[in-house]
Amino acid sequence: MPSLGRLHLVTDTRPGRDPLTVVRAALTAARADLVVQVRVEDSATDREAYDLAGRVLALCARYGATCLVNDRLHVALAVGAAGGHVGADDLPVAAARHVLGPTGVLGATARAPETAVAAVTAGASYLGVGPCHATSTKDGLPDPIGPTGVRAVADAVDVPVIAIGGVTAARVPALRAAGAYGVAVVGALSAATDPAAATAELLRALA
Ligand SMILES: Cc1ncc(COP(=O)(O)OP(=O)(O)O)c(N)n1
Ligand SMILES: Cc1ncsc1CCOP(=O)(O)O
Numbered sequence: 107m108p109s110l111g112r113l114h115l116v117t118d119t120r121p122g123r124d125p126l127t128v129v130r131a132a133l134t135a136a137r138a139d140l141v142v143q144v145r146v147e148d149s150a151t152d153r154e155a156y157d158l159a160g161r162v163l164a165l166c167a168r169y170g171a172t173c174l175v176n177d178r179l180h181v182a183l184a185v186g187a188a189g190g191h192v193g194a195d196d197l198p199v200a201a202a203r204h205v206l207g208p209t210g211v212l213g214a215t216a217r218a219p220e221t222a223v224a225a226v227t228a229g230a231s232y233l234g235v236g237p238c239h240a241t242s243t244k245d246g247l248p249d250p251i252g253p254t255g256v257r258a259v260a261d262a263v264d265v266p267v268i269a270i271g272g273v274t275a276a277r278v279p280a281l282r283a284a285g286a287y288g289v290a291v292v293g294a295l296s297a298a299t300d301p302a303a304a305t306a307e308l309l310r311a312l313a
């Protein structure tokens with residue numbers, strides 16, 4: 107399995123956002139170091155998810171970057187993405203591993219050591235851990251776990267921990283010190299006036 111990038115850009119497909127422009131800009135700065143996770147709204151059709159994933163994958167391929175698909179593993183397989191990410195409302199991790207096969211990159215959401223260990227045992231190759239900080243990007247999330255919560259998970263597993271939720275470049279050092287291997291961001295790049303510069307800043311913080 108190829109080594110995982112430390113910076114994950116999760117696409118923002120809320121109304122008024124321009125995910126492909128943000129992905130293009132981030133790729134010019136991060137190139138092969140970027141992981142792009144194609145995440146669409148729950149209300150999006152599979153066809154919409156497939157079309158976006160195909161376009162993102164083509165952009166990633168130009169730079170040797172990794173493309174993952176959130177939730178919809180059949181879309182990941184259909185476009186030829188490197189893998190996918192599942193959480194509590196998605197396929198169970200073991201089923202997701204079965205779908206992706208032994209070599210696919212499989213991320214699973216966890217916010218506590220017990221669920222983290224269970225996800226790794228079931229086949230997760232990395233964990234998305236959070237929300238670390240408050241976020242306005244996703245509704246209905248539990249309270250943020252902060253760097254302390256990230257540390258508890260990171261100490262319990264031996265796969266990369268990707269911190270998510272309210273991540274900014276300024277918050278990266280504390281998350282890395284807590285054991286996060288990398289970070290996943292939506293708003294830090296989607297809402298940036300200069301997403302390429304914001305990507306470079308995040309990469310510097312992660313280095
Ligand atoms: C890297 C990463 N971590 C966590 C999530 C959240 O996944 P999930 O809990 O399934 O929630 P949705 O993103 O599907 O709304 C993620 N997507 N990526
Ligand atoms: C999908 C998801 N899962 C936990 S937090 C989150 C959204 C993170 O977005 P942002 O980086 O804008 O806080």
Ligand SMILES: [Mg+2]
Pocket residue numbers: 176177191192193194195196
């Ligand atoms: Mg999900």
